Every structure is written in C-alpha cells, then in structure tokens.
Amino acid sequence: MDRRKFISRTAASSAFVGLGGLSMNSCHNSSSKHITILHTNDVHSHIDPFPTNHSAYPNLGGLARRATMVDQIRKENPNTLLFDAGDIFQGTPYFNFYGGELEFKLMSILKYDAATIGNHDFDNGLDGLAAQLPYAKFDFLSANYDFTNTLMEGHVKPYKVYHVNGIKVGVFGLGIELAGLVTKRLYQETVYLDPIEIAQEISLTLKEEEKCDLIICLSHLGYQYQNPLKPDDLKLAASTENIDLIIGGHTHTFLDRPTITNNRKNQQMLVNQVGCFGINLGRIDFYFDDGKQSASEGVSIKV
C-alpha cells in the first residue's frame, strides 16, 4: 500500500514538469481506482474470540475485533465491499439460543454487502432461515439454488452488481449439493442446479450484459475434492472465464495466501478461502487504471 501511495504522490508532484507527465497524470488521477474486497467464510456463529487456552485457535477471532479491522480498512479505502461465503449459522450456543438473529444483526452492523448460503444455513430449516431475514440488511446471493415455491422465494438473488467509485463489481453466489448433506425436511423444495453450468452463464451475463469491470463468485462448494465429478472452486475456476475472484467456503481451508490459478482461457485469476470461525479476514485489493496506458495487457498479481 505504501509503495503505491509513494508512486502516485511522486507522479502527482511531477505532473507539471513536462507534457508527458501532464497528460498521463490528468487521466490517471481521474480514473485510477482502488477497490478493496474483504471476506469471511464458515464463521459458524463464532461471535466471541476463542478462549486463551484453546488448543487450536487461542485468543483468535471475535466479531468485535473484526469490526475494528473492517472500520480501519474502510477508513483507508472507502471503496470497500464485505462478503461472506456461507455457513454463517451453527457452531456455538448463540445459534442454538437465538437461531441466527445475532449473527445477522451483527453482520448488518458491520455493513456486510452480501453473503451466499451454506449448507448449515439450512440447519433450522427454510422457515428458520426465513425467520431471521428481517435482521439481515445485506443481500443473499445464490445462482444455483432455485427457491421457487419455498419461503425463501424472492429473498435470494442470483447476482448483484455493486457500483463502487465508478467500477461495476458483479457478484454471484453458488451453493453445494444439498442431497446427502442436509436433511430434505430442512431444505424442502429447494432445487440444486449444476454450479459450473450456472457459473458459465452468470459470468457471461455479468461481463457482456451488465458490463462489469470486476466479477466475483461467492462459493460454498469447497476448495478442492479428489473426486473429479464433485464440483469445487478449482474446477470452477478452470472451467469458466470472466471471473476475477472466487471467494470460497465449506472445506474450512486455511490458505496462507490466495491461490493464483488459470481459467479456461488461460488467464490468471484468484481463488481464496480463509479457514473458518472468523479467525481470519480475507483482503483482496484491485487497482484499475483508465485502460489508456496499454503498455501491457496483463494484470500483475501480488499475493
């Protein structure tokens, strides 16, 4: 971040030195843009930090700390979006006692922009999930769960385009197959559709029709499975195009850093997942220019 500020300040101070500097910078200043994406996954009702004597995660996590961190990052860059990749529910008595009310209320206070739906978000049934919706002031995105004729109909969008500082950020959600994982009585008439086919369609829509500059998938499919037939984030990445970032969940995978992988057009993109229980916050910064400095076509990725 500091390197970047340094470069932009240096450029600004040399703006009047020569014509080259002037023309480069007038455009650069008007259209150089920075979008920060923050994300969590599989928080599983972990509102308090782990106890200091916890064997695996001593004194880690905690929603009030996450709130401070999100505030600081938003102060640094107001053009920040905050997402969750599902399994908000289940894992502490906060869920058993209050059914997800506190989770949704707190995520609303933290100004989450959207979440996708994980398998455990069905744990109190569709009626249990629907009952908590009034407390959620953020979007639920899922493109491959068809909620027609269920209580959730009309409360979940396949995707949403967020306009942030002139950048169009298209975000869509994907959920894991429910049969065999979630009791039918809980998900009822929810229909699971092939996530990879849906992702191919939606990412094209976001690119061509919605003209998005940045495309993000919130996925609760899981990072990677050996079974070639079981969809995961890496298979999703390899069989689609136009997606810049897959924010994953479900497998509680603690990636040290986002994975750089290739899409089906051999273009680099990112897959990330930050473990579980609110122990980490994922942060991806995207820097745009006006497309005039066509020195190179590629995107530089630093992780």
Added chain:
Amino acid sequence: MDLKNKHFVIIVTCVIFLACKESVPKLRDIEGQRVQVNYSATPKDSIENFIAPYRNRINQVLDSVLAFAPKAISKTDGSLNTTAGNLMSDIVMQEVNPVFNARTGKKIDFVLLNFGSIRSVISAGNITERTAYEVMPFENSVVVAELDGKAIRAMVSFLIKSTVAHPISGIQIIVDKNKSLQAVNIQGQPFDENRTYFVATSDYLVTGGDKMDFFKDYISLTDSDYLIRNTMVDYFKKMDTITAFEDDRFITVD
C-alpha cells in the same frame, strides 16, 4: 503565461478530457492477503455492548454445573467402540426408550448414531449444559426406525466397513481379524433376519445423512421430538458422576 501557452493548455486539457471520458477501467494490479483477527485489534465497544446481553443470558443457562467427569470421555480413545460413542448411544437408549414405549407400546431394540455428530471431547472436570452443546451443537432429534432383517444386515456390513466407530447401544457385533462377521446379538439375543427391529437414530441419518442408505427402506418411523442434546442434558441432571467405558459391544476376536 502568454497567450500561446494558454491556448496550448486549453487544447491539451480538452484532448485529455475527451480521452478520459472514453476510457474503460482496466484492471492492472491485484494484491491479496490473509489478515488474522487477533489481540492486535481492539474490540469495538459498540459491538461488545450489543453482544453482551445475548452472551450473559447464554452463560447464565449454560454454566451451571450438572455433573462431574473424573476422566476425559472421547470418541477417539478406542477403535471399534469408544467411551464417548458408548456414552452417547447409551444415553439415547436410556432417555428415549420410555418416550417411545409410552407412545407406541414397543421398545427400542438398539441405537445407532454417527461418529461425526460427536463434535467435542468431554474434558475431565465439571459438566455443564455447555458441555452438551459442545458435544452436540446440532439441532438433531431422535427418531425410531423399524427396519427389516435385510436392512439390519446392510447396516452391520456398513459398520464393519466403516473406518470410524459409529456409536451403538443394544447391539453387539463380533468380527475376526479379517473383518469377517462372527456374530450379531441384539438385546442379548442372536440376530433374527426374519423379524423387524426398532432402531433409534438421528433424524439426520434417517434422511440420508452420512450415506447410511439402509435407513431409506424403513417400515415405520416414529419421531420422539427429543433433541439428542437434550437427552444428554437430562441424563447429566440425573447423575452426579459421569463415567464411560470401552466394552465388548463391537470387538475383534481371534
């Protein structure tokens, strides 16, 4: 600034303005990192205050001591049967049987739960309602499935092939060292393939969870409306000391 320069600046500005207006944002750089949520971030006061009443109520309910465990009870301290698995399935048998009997006049023959649903060790020391939440955080309830001999046989094969010790109570399975079945006893009697059995289990398993497909062909199904967690809480309330042992309910013989 002379006139010539002024014109020049105006023209350049116009060109730049037009050029900028036509520009399309182009992604150039991406930076990604994982930020740990730890002590270095001060908890936000307003959030803490918001959580406090919810937390206080939970602690009030969960932290009252119900019983005492002299030794840790774990699902990984045995191979074919474990202390935690035996405790859980025995609790389900003891607490749910009277409910099932009152509703149907029948008795539970045996219990089968799944290894994965035991989510925590019971540490040595005081047992509270919180312990029950840690071991069984899920809102699963006990159901009783009536299964025929064929389904029971499939179940026994499943349990023998399984790499983890699924909790059982009321049934005994004996295999040899090649994992070949030697005997199955239910309520102390040899398994009779020609009759049906009442198997208490979790609603999660009977609806396709953990690939226990033999439950799909149940002859009848009775809801107990009894949460597995509540069977534990009720049991802990009755007992002063909680102990559990590995035994001969699932063993290998030479």
